[in-house]
Amino acid sequence: MSPIRGTTTLIVHLGDPIEPVKAPTVYNPYFEKHGIDAAVVPMGVKAADYPAVLKALFRLTNVRGALVTMPHKVATVALLDGCTTAVTVAQSCNAIVRRPDGTLFGELFDGEGFVRGLRRKGFRFPGASCLIVGAGGVGSAIAVSLAQAGVARIGLHDTNGAAAEGLVARLARHYPHLDVRQSIPDPAGYDLAANATPLGMNGGDPLPLDAARLAPGTFVGEVVMSEALTPLLRAAQDRGCRIQAGADMLYEQVPLYLEFFGFRSATVEELRAISKAG
Amino acid sequence: MSPIRGTTTLIVHLGDPIEPVKAPTVYNPYFEKHGIDAAVVPMGVKAADYPAVLKALFRLTNVRGALVTMPHKVATVALLDGCTTAVTVAQSCNAIVRRPDGTLFGELFDGEGFVRGLRRKGFRFPGASCLIVGAGGVGSAIAVSLAQAGVARIGLHDTNGAAAEGLVARLARHYPHLDVRQSIPDPAGYDLAANATPLGMNGGDPLPLDAARLAPGTFVGEVVMSEALTPLLRAAQDRGCRIQAGADMLYEQVPLYLEFFGFRSATVEELRAISKAG
Numbered sequence: 001m002s003p004i005r006g007t008t009t010l011i012v013h014l015g016d017p018i019e020p021v022k023a024p025t026v027y028n029p030y031f032e033k034h035g036i037d038a039a040v041v042p043m044g045v046k047a048a049d050y051p052a053v054l055k056a057l058f059r060l061t062n063v064r065g066a067l068v069t070m071p072h073k074v075a076t077v078a079l080l081d082g083c084t085t086a087v088t089v090a091q092s093c094n095a096i097v098r099r100p101d102g103t104l105f106g107e108l109f110d111g112e113g114f115v116r117g118l119r120r121k122g123f124r125f126p127g128a129s130c131l132i133v134g135a136g137g138v139g140s141a142i143a144v145s146l147a148q149a150g151v152a153r154i155g156l157h158d159t160n161g162a163a164a165e166g167l168v169a170r171l172a173r174h175y176p177h178l179d180v181r182q183s184i185p186d187p188a189g190y191d192l193a194a195n196a197t198p199l200g201m202n203g204g205d206p207l208p209l210d211a212a213r214l215a216p217g218t219f220v221g222e223v224v225m226s227e228a229l230t231p232l233l234r235a236a237q238d239r240g241c242r243i244q245a246g247a248d249m250l251y252e253q254v255p256l257y258l259e260f261f262g263f264r265s266a267t268v269e270e271l272r273a274i275s276k277a278g
Numbered sequence: 279m280s281p282i283r284g285t286t287t288l289i290v291h292l293g294d295p296i297e298p299v300k301a302p303t304v305y306n307p308y309f310e311k312h313g314i315d316a317a318v319v320p321m322g323v324k325a326a327d328y329p330a331v332l333k334a335l336f337r338l339t340n341v342r343g344a345l346v347t348m349p350h351k352v353a354t355v356a357l358l359d360g361c362t363t364a365v366t367v368a369q370s371c372n373a374i375v376r377r378p379d380g381t382l383f384g385e386l387f388d389g390e391g392f393v394r395g396l397r398r399k400g401f402r403f404p405g406a407s408c409l410i411v412g413a414g415g416v417g418s419a420i421a422v423s424l425a426q427a428g429v430a431r432i433g434l435h436d437t438n439g440a441a442a443e444g445l446v447a448r449l450a451r452h453y454p455h456l457d458v459r460q461s462i463p464d465p466a467g468y469d470l471a472a473n474a475t476p477l478g479m480n481g482g483d484p485l486p487l488d489a490a491r492l493a494p495g496t497f498v499g500e501v502v503m504s505e506a507l508t509p510l511l512r513a514a515q516d517r518g519c520r521i522q523a524g525a526d527m528l529y530e531q532v533p534l535y536l537e538f539f540g541f542r543s544a545t546v547e548e549l550r551a552i553s554k555a556g
Contacts, residue, residue, distance in 0.1 A: 003303060003306060004317060004318070004319055004320065005303065006291075006296045006302070010319070019285045020284055025281060029281075039319075040282070041317075043288070043341070044339030045337070052334055053337055053338065055330075055334075057334070059323070059327040059331055060321045060322055061323070062320070062321060063321070
């Protein structure tokens, strides 16, 4: 990567645990290739420390923005001065930029990355029916982006019934034509089934949904990135489903982030090539 | 430099303005050469924000230490849980490490870097008489290290008489055999004259001391690093004096910092070679 200097603009990357994050291996080689004096710097922050740390980091003169990952996406919402509708509905935020007046503005690109990836793979959103398992930050983000992309029906499952219920209510309020309700984790009858839980990160995790009920016409999307093909994606492939891996969602978000932070943007193809070369 | 990853140990480098700092160009190539997964990351911090920011940064799980530069070296002292005698006497701190119990321990390497550089150039400390112009953080650090190296006499000059007076008192208390007093900025009769003011950073600055009174036997040391040869050093060379540049003081400190932060240490020669190659 380019050398970090006193002049380097920092994008802090906040999460806990921070060790597994992959974003620096995408952004930093991109900055280097284009001679952009900027760096994504991962920082581990415990949940209890997050509000004070976030505030302090944005007092730094050379911090322009933040990438936010687990477990801070939900807590971020209350710390913003302004945000997009996606943040409001999903009650989750994964990108923060400091505006010229010093205030913090939040965006949420998880869902948009997920939807862009599916669109690139030929999935047609208008009128589609979608199962989302997991109503946390990333599940909420995917739900909002699916709603904005024009799907007809969303079924939501979460072992935390209150989380699912709250998200159903917010979606129903913002997207009155959407048929949105809680669902069991059964993908039968859905055009799309998305895992938005952490299940699959650890060996021995149960599958997030009943894979035996996957029909070949159902598209299966995944948010877990610990391996290219999670057990869910392997099961889906075995049943003839088209799939989207967690890393795809990440790559699709990068051009959006770059633009959000005010950097020269890139195509997903360029970003993949740079990342592989590095 | 090595890619920054989620596993990378961070040493934050705090100052204002942060743009001119040079330390990352020394440390980061060193870490890369030796496969040490660590990075020095410069961060600009305004003085008013410094106490809260410092506390917050050390809450980050992957921050191991801090390099502190202007204008925060003095303010740091009150924020430490423990420190060396050099920090206490100089009332200045330029290195912080988080101990295993989470407390912050401070050191001060400016003076030691200055003294090590002079020793390498053959200057003999025992019994020497030394003029220091500037009784701020770095001047105080140099005074302490000269006292510890066994000089007999220190004359201190600062346009802020109270600063000079306080430092004289602290030195006298800790080093009872040292002849230490306030002085005019006249190097005549001194074995060593050190500029520890910012004079020389900006074109048009007056010289920090009366160079016409420099004798060829007087060693002249400089803390300003904006150029290899400051106007003071050029004047000293013209008068036949041996000199030490500000960058020398920086390089001499690096092995001390590396050891302090718990990294594999290096020789000054290796560090210079790596830095030039990068």
